Amino acid sequence: MEPVSGVVVVGGGPAGMMAAVQAAAGGARTVLLEKKDRLGLKLGISGKGRCNLTNWTDVEGLVQGIPGNGRFLYSAFANFGPPDLVSFLDKLGVPTVVERGRRMFPVSNRALDVVRALKGAVAAAGVKVRTVAPVAGLLPPASDGGTWVVVTAGGERFQGHAVVLATGGASYPATGSTGDGYRLAAGVGHRIVEPRPSLVPMICAEEFVAALAGLTLENVQVTLVAGDGAGKAAKTGLGVSLFGDLLFTHFGVSGPTVLSLSRALATGRIPLPAVLSIDLKPALSLEQLDARLLRDFGAETRRQYKNALGGLLPRSLIPVIIGLSHIPPEKPVHQITRSERERLARLLKGMRLTVTATRSWEEAVVTTGGVDVGQVDPRTMESRLCPGLFFAGEVLDVDGFTGGYNLQAAFSTGHLAGRVAARKALSQAHKAPGLGHTSVGEGTREGWGVAPFPFLR
Numbered sequence: 541m542e543p544v545s546g547v548v549v550v551g552g553g554p555a556g557m558m559a560a561v562q563a564a565a566g567g568a569r570t571v572l573l574e575k576k577d578r579l580g581l582k583l584g585i586s587g588k589g590r591c592n593l594t595n596w597t598d599v600e601g602l603v604q605g606i607p608g609n610g611r612f613l614y615s616a617f618a619n620f621g622p623p624d625l626v627s628f629l630d631k632l633g634v635p636t637v638v639e640r641g642r643r644m645f646p647v648s649n650r651a652l653d654v655v656r657a658l659k660g661a662v663a664a665a666g667v668k669v670r671t672v673a674p675v676a677g678l679l680p681p682a683s684d685g686g687t688w689v690v691v692t693a694g695g696e697r698f699q700g701h702a703v704v705l706a707t708g709g710a711s712y713p714a715t716g717s718t719g720d721g722y723r724l725a726a727g728v729g730h731r732i733v734e735p736r737p738s739l740v741p742m743i744c745a746e747e748f749v750a751a752l753a754g755l756t757l758e759n760v761q762v763t764l765v766a767g768d769g770a771g772k773a774a775k776t777g778l779g780v781s782l783f784g785d786l787l788f789t790h791f792g793v794s795g796p797t798v799l800s801l802s803r804a805l806a807t808g809r810i811p812l813p814a815v816l817s818i819d820l821k822p823a824l825s826l827e828q829l830d831a832r833l834l835r836d837f838g839a840e841t842r843r844q845y846k847n848a849l850g851g852l853l854p855r856s857l858i859p860v861i862i863g864l865s866h867i868p869p870e871k872p873v874h875q876i877t878r879s880e881r882e883r884l885a886r887l888l889k890g891m892r893l894t895v896t897a898t899r900s901w902e903e904a905v906v907t908t909g910g911v912d913v914g915q916v917d918p919r920t921m922e923s924r925l926c927p928g929l930f931f932a933g934e935v936l937d938v939d940g941f942t943g944g945y946n947l948q949a950a951f952s953t954g955h956l957a958g959r960v961a962a963r964k965a966l967s968q969a970h971k972a973p974g975l976g977h978t979s980v981g982e983g984t985r986e987g988w989g990v991a992p993f994p995f996l997r
């Protein structure tokens with residue numbers, strides 16, 4: 541058995557590293573256990589390797605960007621918000637910059653700089669780090685004032701007066717987050733809201749998407765509705781809609797708008813198959829667009845239809861729109877009828893794609909679902925069921941849109957959990973100084989093993 545630590549942090553992602561730094565800064569002897577051979581693997585690939593650290597907004601703005609239980613994070617954000625994160629990173633030699641959509645990145649554009657800085661902070665704070673230490677079991681204190689025992693798959697035991705569970709979600713499992721935290725939390729009585737892949741690309745039925753792979757549409761309005769309800773959505777307000785960028789892929793669509801809208805599929809708010817409607821000209825009303833087409837077509841009457849859309853659409857999209865409009869490509873534009881032109885205008889205001897499925901856990905940016913926040917105190921991140929057990933980051937049933945919200949949530953909850961865990965550990969240690977034992981005997985590891993979690997794979 542390792543000597544008693546004040547705080548044992550499980551998981552070395554952004555939430556766990558921040559928690560460990562804060563626990564140590566709060567005066568607790570702290571150990572950080574990471575399953576993989578290095579810390580911050582997912583952080584290092586975040587934001588396409590650039591790391592969209594946070595969203596430069598106030599607490600209310602952050603909560604709005606987190607449809608999955610954002611309100612649970614008020615205290616965490618108030619305690620450590622974007623300005624605190626920026627100043628924290630600045631002190632570590634990582635200056636930041638705000639870009640379009642209030643997205644904040646390191647000036648260097650290198651996520652690995654953020655990982656390096658956090659690892660430096662962990663080391664400087666005196667945290668003892670153990671990599672290749674997959675935690676397989678958690679044992680609560682046998683009595684008041686006793687210690688938690690954290691057991692690795694290899695049978696090593698770590699004792700602490702407080703434990704911070706920061707094992708992440710279940711998406712991008714190659715980075716180490718494979719849902720272990722759900723099993724560990726469930727093992728000590730916590731309810732797990734069914735985890736599902738979110739912020740995930742969508743698969744479309746239309747074969748033409750493959751021909752568009754690589755095309756990014758900027759500043760389009762994208763609306764997701766159930767089945768055949770695309771037309772109704774605009775009128776009734778049903779469905780979800782976002783303005784921004786969309787990327788075509790060989791299987792369907794991705795990009796910021798699509799990823800954020802995929803949450804409605806993950807939560808079942810919109811059932812599959814669904815319809816994705818793309819307004820290619822959101823700045824123009826249908827009437828204005830029709831007037832623009834009339835003007836364009838009137839300017840060069842002999843031009844064939846297939847050569848007349850260059851001013852309106854990206855080159856690779858033109859043959860697709862021509863096909864979908866059912867207007868003969870060779871037709872001179874002055875022969876296009878009013879009803880054909882109106883049909884084209886409607887198509888440009890609502891290009892429809894049939895979404896048949898989402899991509900898998902391997903490609904999901906975050907997990908929706910996780911440890912039920914109703915069983916966690918939002919002011920401290922401490923379990924309401926198990927005193928001394930804290931949660932931080934994506935293991936919680938909290939998920940945000942793209943734009944830096946998820947990392948800010950990880951940093952903020954890690955900061956709060958680490959600080960309070962240190963206080964708790966110090967007061968517990970004070971109550972029972974030198975305590976280094978629990979009633980757990982060797983060899984009782986069987987039974988705490990990580991059984992396959994029913995929700996995952």
Ligand SMILES: Cc1cc2nc3c(=O)[nH]c(=O)nc-3n(C[C@H](O)[C@H](O)[C@H](O)COP(=O)(O)OP(=O)(O)OC[C@H]3O[C@@H](n4cnc5c(N)ncnc54)[C@H](O)[C@@H]3O)c2cc1C
Pocket residue numbers: 550551552553554555556573574575576579580581582583585586587588591592593594673674675676706707708709711712715716717718719720721904905906932933934935943944945946947948950
């Ligand atoms: C490709 C990609 C890009 C992203 N880009 C952004 C972005 O730009 N901005 C943004 O806000 N969010 C982004 N996200 C989401 C963001 O990275 C996560 O929400 C965030 O990393 C969650 O932090 P975490 O510390 O809770 O979990 P993680 O980063 O998943 O870290 C959890 C850690 O716990 C370890 N662990 C798991 N189980 C055990 C165990 N049993 N024992 C010990 N250790 C264990 C894992 O190995 C891992 O190191 C992105 C996600 C992906 C996949």
